[in-house]
Amino acid sequence: MVLSMNCEEFESIGLDAVSGKTTLSERTAALEHAEKCVKCAALVDSWESARAELVMFAEATETTQAPARVQMRLLQELRAQKRPHELYRRTGMIASWGLAAAALIVVGITWMNWRKGAEHPLVVKNSRALTASKSTSAEQAALVTDEDSGSFTPLPGALPIANEDDSIYQVRMQRASLSALGLPVSGESAADWVNVDLLVSDDGTPQGVRLHQDASDSGTL
């Protein structure tokens, strides 16, 4: 079916129709109207000329490219951007390897300490005390202090490293009470009173024990 078109409609879609941007029936109607209407025919002529010139202009610029120097500048910028990235990557890699090595060392040392602690739960530093201990009770481990160095004997389960925040409490107690701290106490001297220095961590957990000179003379707890 062929549509008929008036001047108003032609003005609206006529040029698109002539350019082939509408349906075939609209194009036919537009061309038919242009044949009859002088004003619209002049418009078509004018547009055809303009369009031909636009096509000529489009063709003259259709293969236009950005100059090669643009590509060169962009590549320079890309390389400049890439450099810090590589540096960060390399630094990051070194840092992560360093951290991994440090972590391994820490784990190794911890494991070794743990093994050591498991093999020797009580530290016996005083050979004199050790002898005395052997003489009184062979199966009990000796718990004495080293008066020369003034160091504490760590309690079972205590952390091996002493903290600066730890406090020392001077306590007078019966030897039997020391068993509550997980220390072995011999039966004969359980009722004896002894002066003891208790090393207590900042959270209140006893970390170590040191017998006073007079108490340690007896050799065992």
Add this chain to the structure above:
Amino acid sequence: MKVPDERDDVLLRRAAKGDESAFLALYRRHQGSLYRYALRMTGSLWAAEEIVQEVFMTLIRQPKKYDSERGEVGAFLFGVTRNRVMKHLERAPREVPLNPQTNSGTAHEPVDLLTPAFWAERKERIEQVRDAVLSLPAEFREAVVLCELEELSYEEAAQKSGCPIGTIRSRLHRGRALLMARLELLRDAPRRASAGGTD
């Protein structure tokens, strides 16, 4: 390294990591159309070159500005180019190039089979058309460039311009009318001049 068939977003990801071949593939794929659009809109080789360079610099420096959920890389690049072009036109609406410019030096001229006079006339006419296009207000010019020079459909042109199809139609309608009037004027000018000269 295989590059030509890869998708734009894949190339962009690789380029962001510093892959030069990926960046070059992306650049070569899009620079022509962006440069032509910028050149036809600004009428300045210098401006078109600057704009294309800035667009790709943005891609190098801030590749994360591209959001794949919002569209293709090509559309993103065109959007950035269009913004730059519009800013350029706002900044220098009356900028007149010092030297008459035709097509870029890198364009391929057709083989001269006809007379030199024909080509001289053709070249002159092309310059007149270029001037006529550049004389249009920016929004009408854009509609003419996209629909008539780039030969995009109304839908594509509307998408690229970020406006409804009706707006593009209306702009093109008015742009065509202005362009025809301007070209008629330029076409008649030599005739008027020669007529005036003989009087």
